[in-house]
Amino acid sequence: MKKLINDPSDVVAEALRGMEAAHGDLIRVNHDPAYIVRADAPVAGKVAIVSGGGSGHEPMHGGFVGRGMLDAACPGAVFTSPTPDQMQAATTAVDGGAGVLHIVKNYTGDVVNFEMAAELAEAEGASVRQVVIDDDVAVKDSLYTAGRRGVGATVLAEKICGGAAERGDDLDGVVALCERVNANARSMGMALTSCTVPHAGEPTFTLGEDEMEIGIGIHGEPGRERMPLEPADRIVARLLDPIMEDMPLGDGDEALLFVNGMGGTPLIELYIAYRRAAELLGERGVRVTRSLVGPWMTALEMAGASVTVLKLDAELTELWDAPVVTPALRRGA
Amino acid sequence: MKKLINDPSDVVAEALRGMEAAHGDLIRVNHDPAYIVRADAPVAGKVAIVSGGGSGHEPMHGGFVGRGMLDAACPGAVFTSPTPDQMQAATTAVDGGAGVLHIVKNYTGDVVNFEMAAELAEAEGASVRQVVIDDDVAVKDSLYTAGRRGVGATVLAEKICGGAAERGDDLDGVVALCERVNANARSMGMALTSCTVPHAGEPTFTLGEDEMEIGIGIHGEPGRERMPLEPADRIVARLLDPIMEDMPLGDGDEALLFVNGMGGTPLIELYIAYRRAAELLGERGVRVTRSLVGPWMTALEMAGASVTVLKLDAELTELWDAPVVTPALRRGA
Numbered sequence: 001m002k003k004l005i006n007d008p009s010d011v012v013a014e015a016l017r018g019m020e021a022a023h024g025d026l027i028r029v030n031h032d033p034a035y036i037v038r039a040d041a042p043v044a045g046k047v048a049i050v051s052g053g054g055s056g057h058e059p060m061h062g063g064f065v066g067r068g069m070l071d072a073a074c075p076g077a078v079f080t081s082p083t084p085d086q087m088q089a090a091t092t093a094v095d096g097g098a099g100v101l102h103i104v105k106n107y108t109g110d111v112v113n114f115e116m117a118a119e120l121a122e123a124e125g126a127s128v129r130q131v132v133i134d135d136d137v138a139v140k141d142s143l144y145t146a147g148r149r150g151v152g153a154t155v156l157a158e159k160i161c162g163g164a165a166e167r168g169d170d171l172d173g174v175v176a177l178c179e180r181v182n183a184n185a186r187s188m189g190m191a192l193t194s195c196t197v198p199h200a201g202e203p204t205f206t207l208g209e210d211e212m213e214i215g216i217g218i219h220g221e222p223g224r225e226r227m228p229l230e231p232a233d234r235i236v237a238r239l240l241d242p243i244m245e246d247m248p249l250g251d252g253d254e255a256l257l258f259v260n261g262m263g264g265t266p267l268i269e270l271y272i273a274y275r276r277a278a279e280l281l282g283e284r285g286v287r288v289t290r291s292l293v294g295p296w297m298t299a300l301e302m303a304g305a306s307v308t309v310l311k312l313d314a315e316l317t318e319l320w321d322a323p324v325v326t327p328a329l330r331r332g333a
Numbered sequence: 334m335k336k337l338i339n340d341p342s343d344v345v346a347e348a349l350r351g352m353e354a355a356h357g358d359l360i361r362v363n364h365d366p367a368y369i370v371r372a373d374a375p376v377a378g379k380v381a382i383v384s385g386g387g388s389g390h391e392p393m394h395g396g397f398v399g400r401g402m403l404d405a406a407c408p409g410a411v412f413t414s415p416t417p418d419q420m421q422a423a424t425t426a427v428d429g430g431a432g433v434l435h436i437v438k439n440y441t442g443d444v445v446n447f448e449m450a451a452e453l454a455e456a457e458g459a460s461v462r463q464v465v466i467d468d469d470v471a472v473k474d475s476l477y478t479a480g481r482r483g484v485g486a487t488v489l490a491e492k493i494c495g496g497a498a499e500r501g502d503d504l505d506g507v508v509a510l511c512e513r514v515n516a517n518a519r520s521m522g523m524a525l526t527s528c529t530v531p532h533a534g535e536p537t538f539t540l541g542e543d544e545m546e547i548g549i550g551i552h553g554e555p556g557r558e559r560m561p562l563e564p565a566d567r568i569v570a571r572l573l574d575p576i577m578e579d580m581p582l583g584d585g586d587e588a589l590l591f592v593n594g595m596g597g598t599p600l601i602e603l604y605i606a607y608r609r610a611a612e613l614l615g616e617r618g619v620r621v622t623r624s625l626v627g628p629w630m631t632a633l634e635m636a637g638a639s640v641t642v643l644k645l646d647a648e649l650t651e652l653w654d655a656p657v658v659t660p661a662l663r664r665g666a
């Protein structure tokens with residue numbers, strides 16, 4: 001295992017110290033229990049948005065805390081759900097009296113723990129709602145998940161709902177918007193290599209020198225198919241075709257195209273994939289009017305990529321464009 | 334070689350098509366010769382800033398084209414200097430009549446080709462100046478380089494000079510500022526793994542399972558020392574100590590700390606390194622007032638990191654904070 005770490009047990013805590021040192025103007029970090037909140041939390045009268053999940057997917061979610069996106073993020077151990085007490089403490093810390101939305105990726109541990117946290121926080125007087133993101137078309141029921149997994153749409157939902165909360169939408173409105181993003185987004189990913197959880201010390205799975213896995217999850221969960229490596233354009237079609245078969249998107253529609261890097265794939269390769277995905281959407285008459293390209297939701301050093309397509313309307317576009325000031329994503333102000 | 338590419342010969346051209354498709358609101362791409370310009374180039378009366386170098390270091394430089402940073406970037410083949418005709422065409426395309434600054438990383442091919450391009454552009458009436466960035470304290474004279482190599486300070490110089498050009502500084506002023514950034518910045522990097530140039534198909538060098546290389550260049554050029562892998566905190570000290578020995582920075586000074594990922598090292602590890610570098614600077618009485626953490630100047634999928642320290646003053650801080658709207662780096666507007 002070749003990693004730039006000290007003791008594997010200290011990885012998350014030390015990274016949080018780094019985030020705190022680097023971004024103290026935007027965020028505050030609570031260390032026990034571990035959570036990150038925007039520097040001015042709680043914002044009175046604003047719906048608060050909380051997310052979280054296992055660490056190892058950075059910048060998701062901690063890098064998305066700040067004005068216009070998340071109020072708080074709860075980092076679990078690497079690839080491990082955060083605990084209800086983290087989530088409850090974060091919820092209480094950011095509750096500005098207008099309610100709290102939990103945006104939860106569909107992994108059983110995350111969903112159950114966020115539900116427990118919501119009950120605990122509600123017992124203390126908070127009003128909490130949960131939206132589960134399940135945009136991954138690759139497989140139904142997977143290791144760690146009943147139903148579809150939550151992947152790239154999470155980043156888009158956090159940005160768009162953050163914009164809505166910032167402009168003053170109420171809790172019902174932000175919840176409805178989050179459900180709309182999830183309903184209009186689909187994703188699928190693939191891996192060229194495995195990744196190594198620091199505590200495990202060994203790769204999560206193995207792939208032969210000429211193999212790739214199509215439909216893989218962001219923790220290395222099995223996908224649809226393990227097969228020989230192919231050219232990028234063929235791989236992109238293998239990701240985009242199932243997405244398009246599953247979503248209501250066609251001639252004349254507008255979309256956001258998000259090509260995400262899993263960590264170990266260079267940006268130059270992500271742009272090659274983006275180019276082909278945009279071409280394929282164009283051939284179907286879809287106008288790609290917004291884009292996101294980069295390692296925004298990673299699986300440690302895994303090489304690979306995922307494609308997410310979000311059908312846009314005027315409101316989603318406006319909220320996507322709204323100012324955001326977080327460690328990872330910035331626009332405006 | 335496991336890469337998300339099609340034909341190795343098409344990597345750069347296809348990635349440029351992807352950038353064009355994703356960021357058409359911010360940049361325009363010329364394909365033959367290949368260069369990227371900001372969408373509103375040339376900006377009349379503004380000093381234009383041009384950079385470039387081999388591809389494979391993304392987002393540097395193409396991702397830094399836009400308002401508040403570069404007017405143009407010239408991408409060469411992977412790890413190969415762009416040609417004088419690319420640089421000349423880019424220079425002419427962005428010349429707004431107030432002169433053009435070439436910010437050049439110190440690699441012999443880049444320096445010579447940019448000098449030739451400047452002569453060609455000046456023969457056509459442009460006023461061109463060159464500043465060579467040479468901030469890497471690791472080695473003096475290296476594969477491809479006479480003197481010190483240009484690395485992380487390039488990103489900082491491009492941002493700060495871009496801010497100065499945007500506020501209306503003249504060519505002499507922007508040149509002086511670029512020289513000031515270079516004089517006040519030092520860097521050093523290390524690698525945990527090698528990387529593979531697509532055309533070569535084999536790793537550029539090899540490192541044993543328990544080895545790392547301290548002081549490596551961003552093309553895999555030899556560093557100071559190949560040695561057994563150590564904990565992150567020890568590695569950070571091995572990078573920061575030579576930086577501090579070489580630069581005029583001490584008790585009471587302010588600095589920008591930039592921890593850069595080489596591509597394959599996850600962000601969570603970069604924050605662990607940032608934390609330690611900030612602590613070590615703090616122990617010397619240096620106040621870290623600005624930060625940059627992430628894979629901003631990469632070496633394809635190489636695992637590793639570099640540390641850059643820039644001594645700040647009020648003007649450099651103000652220009653670092655100035656609005657910037659590029660595909661990779663955004664702040665304000």
